[in-house]
Amino acid sequence: MPRASLAWSVAGLLAAVVLPWYALQEGLDSGVWLSGLWSSEDYASGLGQLLAHGRWWLAPVLLALAASSTVSLLPLERERQGPLLLLASGIGLVLFVAQALGIGLRGWTVDWLNILFGELDARQVGIGAGGALVFIALLSLLSIGLALRGGFGGDAFVAGAVTTVGASIVLFTAWPILRILLQAFQDGDGAFMPALLIDRLAVEKIWSLRCLVGGGRCGVAWNTLFLALACGAGTTALGLAFALIATRTSFAYKKTLRVLTVLPIITPPFVIGLALILVFGRSGLVNQFLEWSMGVPPTRWIYGFQGVFLAQLFAFTPVAFLVLIGVVDGVSPTLEEASQTLRADRWATFSTVSLPLMRPGLANAFLVGFIESIADFGNPIVLGGDYGVLSTEIYFAVVGAQLDYGRAAALALLLLVFALGAFFLQRHVVGTRSYATISGKGDSGLPTPLPDRARRTAQWIALPWAGITLLLYGFAFVGGLVKVWGRDYTPTLDHYAKAFAIERSADGLIWSGAAWNSFWTTVKLAAIAAPLTAALGLLAAWLLVRQRFAGRATLEFATMLSFAVPGTVIGVAYVFAFNVPPIEITGTAMIIVLCFIFRNMPVGVRAGMAAMSQIDRSLDEASLTLRGGAPQTLVYVVLPLLRPAIVGALVYGFVRAVTTVSAVVFLVTAEYELATTYIILRVINGDYGLAIAYSCALIVLMLAVILLIQLAVGERRLGRRAPQIQGGRA
Amino acid sequence: MSVEFRDVVKRYGTATAVAGVSFTVEAGTLVTLLGPSGCGKTTTLRMIAGLELPSEGRILIAGRDVTNLSATQRDVSMVFQSYALFPHMSVLENVCYGLRRSGQNKAEAADRAREGLKQVGLAGFEERQPSELSGGQQQRVAVARALVLKPSVLLFDEPLSNLDARLRRQMREEIRELQQRLGLTVVYVTHDQQEAMAVSDRIIVMNAGRIEQQGGPRDLYERPATPFLARFMGESNPARGSVRRLAPGKVNVRLGEAEIEIADTGAADGEAMVAVRPEAITVEPAPGPTGALSGKIAKASYLGTHMEYSIDTAAGTLFATCPRVERPLSAGTAVAITLAPRGVIIVGQ
Ligand SMILES: Nc1ncnc2c1ncn2[C@@H]1O[C@H](COP(=O)(O)OP(=O)(O)O)[C@@H](O)[C@H]1O
């Protein structure tokens, strides 16, 4: 612990002296600040700002930092040191937050401070590297203080991890969402009027039930709910079928199947929609064929519930599969063997032992499918037609002619309530029962093959579905290779050339294709975000499953929050929250990366939690008593057993960063344009060929990355006895 | 190194698992925490390990206050009831684990791990996976894994409960032998009184989160302080009798029509709760010597090494064991019972 104290004290003090306190227009890497650390009002460090530029309010913060450092390094008794450190760093943090929120671009940020202290003639811009690092150092010293007092099992790493995860979620999930939800109660001028919420929500457009009784359309709330329930159930069933086939049968094309289930997830969301339109749309193949063969006039059948539902099934089954495969894999063969020796046949074993053991996984998969569906924006906008859902309503409220942020926020609130309902239902189903099935006792059972009935059912569901998927992809692929779909089917490579041309010139290669800029930006930002997403997600999962601390349930709830809120809302919320000090990062790459991380982390958390609740706790404890501290336990014991979940979290983190649309639409700039937003613009311009060509390139990229991740992380070695080949028996 | 508990309390929410216990484990001794299931043994052990921190009180190891230190910061190793072998590592990797985490290089760690495996008789099993070992072998790997760290305190949580009876005896002898050979300080949790007596220097008997009594195996067996202890430490027959003080150092105990003189344990005159060990009862066909207790055999069973009888008497139904298997008495026989003073214990008022 002294080493950690030393490191954080030094880091904090250095940051206060040799790093610019405020954010720089030029960026830290420009180096222009080096010469102005003391003299320049823009570039000065915290100490410089305080002494040379009269920013007196930094004095108490820096004093508290110095006090914390001193306390943490003095050779004191633990009983004295813990509370003292806690006090000093706690005061420092409170003061830091207070000055950051209280003083903004134009002096005091709120009126009562003006009244209380009079006008303030000073201003401050967003926090920069120095300020941020001082904040982190104070937070770390606080954690060390908590651990010294015996909090978090006396473990500084656990304390630090909890505060880190907690603080980052507060900053980048709770805070922006709170900001936008306040809007639900405010009128156009920002006055607080609670009654407005009722006006905004109690309308027929949201709650009408006319589709059930007497014809007409149902409200968007019901539409959203029906769709989400259907999608949750459908994706869970399909995901289970695929997981069972992949792990428990000798089906010959398992590997192919695995790749196939991953295909939809690495596809930008609107591509499935586009492919469905190419096949079922008005000028799609099916309609053209029916008209040609039987003279049936083209219909708009695909637009509406069926279309969105189909597209969502294709889009989200792979997520369910990723959640379920670790769970199916983790069911202890010994338990199944035990059941078989208890007079249960294979089917009874499957239905009374294996399935119930998978229940946490099933509940998780359903929750994920449900929430994905209500947060989905791409498919409803492409295929919904008259079938409006909440996320599209919000979008139109924000970008449409209405420009009614309050209504958007009110609808977002409703969406949140649905998501939370699902969340609590799921907790109720899984309850507090322990499903630990990877125990520290060597498991010498053999995985039981699936009973025939279950195998046939799984194959009957999964194989046709796989076939249709292939077909859809085939059409989408061909769509990028013909001139104009529906009219001119002449083969061409023009679309690819336009997007990805590289020319050789005297100065070397010129990346002249129209797509390169957004392509490289996407790759770079996704590559930064994915490992951070996975790391933060699995760390949070580990804390939630393995550590007992006050506020655990709150933390779990908070991790799920950004996931439950549709991307559109997150995007707008980020713009609202982060375009003014203290955190001023709108228009930077950082805000996009942060949005990726905090939006995609919850799936990592869920998958990690499901996988971790199957690993016997005594394995962690054994490591702890064998001199493995909490971080070593995580690295050498927990993570190797979590390999499937790590692959899942990394893949998901990368893929979602590449394919997401709704959240980043509001965050991209000309400098940081992303692939999906570029493609959307092409689609809007009717340039389907280029859009599909670009999407295909993205798919290839993501396939390559997934294979890379799988190779790098490797398989989990459980040391179960390998199934013997049953040869040589008479 | 010694372990000391001072008024330690552990609460989970409103439930109290350990309700204020104090004890000391001397360096180089094996002390057993004994008690019925749910009495707080595991919780106590986990607090020594640092896997749980106490709600109140202090814990000292080797004289140093470790109350708020985490498991990793304490020089303590533990053998888990489920063994907790890492399923993704070979036997050697499992045993190396703690050595590597303490900063030894690979070759050094492997050498010491091999030595540790040899000590528990598992040389040659290094490359196996845990799933390829029998229960007893897994147990030994778990012991070796904890042992190679040369911890100042070694903890066992019901280490033998997953083994068969023969293996259990063998393993407990091995553990005791190892502890004495290496001079280890060991805290051992079990609910099995025989196991506790066989391995321990001292036994701490717990009941409902408190310490009932502590002492050497012989102390506890021959001088249990409470009826609970008399019942829990070996078999005993609860009976009511009356006590009368005689010459200094001697008291007279009257059970039904029988009278026995036993050593004075400071009991007051009058009614008392008395525990009678079954092996202290001698059974003969009636009529026996004067002063004997008369009764009738209700049940008789032959167990090879001895006979077991249930006998209805004026002092209640007594359970007796009798080594004379060649002349068994059958149910319904009228008998006379004499009691050996060593097996008659006053356990309360
Ligand atoms: N994590 C926990 N949460 C709540 N109660 C617990 C917990 N661990 C143990 N207990 C309770 O504490 C008591 C003592 O448990 P334990 O120490 O495991 O007993 P044992 O003597 O059988 O090892 C039991 O009543 C048990 O229910």
Ligand SMILES: [Mg+2]
């Ligand atoms: Mg126990």
